[in-house]
Amino acid sequence: MERKDLLVLATNLRRLRTALGLTQVEAAKASGLSRAAYRNLEAGKSEPRTSTLKNLAKALDVGVPDLLVQAVIPENVRFRSKKQLKLREHILSEAGRILADYSDLEEILGERHTFALKPIQSTPPKGQSRGEAAARKARKLLGLDDKEPVRDVCGLLEAAGVKVVALNIASDTFFGMSVSSAPLGPAVVVNTWERISVERWIFTAAHELGHILLHEFAYKKDKTNEDDREEREANEFASYFLVPADSFAKEWKETYGAPFVERVLKLKRMFRVSYKTILYRLHEETGEALWLVFHKQYHLRYGRRLDNHREPYPMTEDAFKSGFPAAMRSEEPDYLSRSDFVADRRFRLVRKAIEEEKISLARGAEILGLPLRKMRELTKTWIDVWPKKKSK
Structure with a gap:
């Protein structure tokens, strides 16, 4: 050597x-x-x-x-935290490696998507509610109407030219990061550690998309401190991207007469978001802080607390107003499952490249971070059950 x-x-x-x-x-x-x-x-x-x-x-x-292999660290990356994260170097290295391989796959197969939301990134909205305005424009460009929920955030973003990468990092202080542009981006990286709620995974993906569209010039790999204004705007974007205003108002009115807790949980499931996101939006509409009411009624209705340690739930007003969903799965009632967040395009491209003999099985294992034995096991599960057209 x-x-x-x-x-x-x-x-x-x-x-x-x-x-x-x-x-x-x-x-x-x-x-x-x-x-x-x-x-x-x-x-x-x-x-x-x-x-x-x-x-x-x-x-x-x-x-x-x-x-x-020398680590590939993305240049135009946004990875910030109020806490010092010992794993920062490792996360950046892992994300860089995966995104570099992902980009190579796209190049080999000729399947690099155009970034459909580039017009918003090039000319982001201005004003106080720019997060909401950007969310409306993004939904329109992606073909979503004013009432349609985001059923598959990973598929939606990947079809729009945004790579979605799931990392399993055992940390409750890292939720996600993003890369703003080529050659490795645009991309969002989400921590899908099993103890973090799926609702948080989904919100993080939308939150990072908000940063990509609204804060392109803030992407500097050496900058680590959070900007409160940018975080609020990204939260606002995620909230309105996942829960469009007109649909939220309509669905909330249609639950009139049901218990308050059931109304919140119904909308939470419908829009695939955290109950905190629903409460945050109600707070925006009414000016009332309803999180204590929700926790008390939830305890009375289900006989258990959302927080195993204290009652009422120790959520500060600032944390509530940020719009963030529950971080840990144990804090989220009626939580979503892992199947509600599947970033599968990279796996699909690997399968296609192997079957077209453009990469080896060993290279496929390397791209997916699997031992060769596990890769062989994966290929045995690849079956095509879609019926073929009958010849006339």
């Missing part, structure tokens, strides 16, 4: 170990190495044997190529 290759390996070892929350001692033990031997590898001071690379990859739950 050349010196630069040793440094790439060292960087990847450190990043992957940190992402798994392992110490050097633990990583060394899992790899069958002494602490000193592992420390030298992570410092770029020694060259590993092929067998050592395989053991390292197994211990860190990645493929050998993941240890040797």
Whole structure:
């Protein structure tokens, strides 16, 4: 190995170990190495044997190529948080790798979509309610009428030229990020960790789309601090994109006479959003803060609390007004399932590329981040049950 290759390996070892929350001692033990031997590898001071690379990859739950390939960090990325996130480097690297492979697939197959919402990004609305205005325009460009809910946010965005990437990151402080433009974007990256509610996944995808359309010039990979105004605008965009005003008013009126909790839950399911998003919109319309009322009535009606620790629910007014849905699945009543958020276009392109012999099975496994054994198992599930046209 050349010196630069040793440094790439060292960087990847450190990043992957940190992402798994392992110490050097633990990583060394899992790899069958002494602490000193592992420390030298992570410092770029020694060259590993092929067998050592395989053991390292197994211990860190990645493929050998993941240890040797230099990370691709998107330039025009928006990844901000009020909290310092130790996993930032790893998340950016994983997102960059996936998006680079995704773009290669599109190029190989000639299936790169035009960004259908570019007119909004080029000339975003101005004024106080620009988030709502952008949401209306986006829905119109995507062929949604004023009453139609967003039934498949992943499919809708991917058909419009926005890549959707699901990452499984065990963190309750990272929900998503986005890339504003080519070559890797536009793209939204959503944390689909199982403890985060699916409602939050959906809202995050729409929220990041709002940033792409409204804040193109704020995409700088080294900027980490959140901008409160931009966050409010992205929240407003997501709320009105997922729950159009006319449809919300109509459906709410049609539940007149039903218990308040049931009215909220019905609209929550209809629009595939959090109950907090529905309460937020009611607050906008009426000026009343109804979250305490909802939690009390929910407890009385179902005999259980939405928060396992305190009652009433400890949600601050600022958090409520932000429009964010419940972050954790345990906080979301009548929650959606994983099947309500499926980013499947990348998998579809991999299958097509393999079947057309444009990539190997091993390359497909690498793109999807699967061991070759798992990739072979996946291909066995690929069946086409759609009836073929009968020949006359």
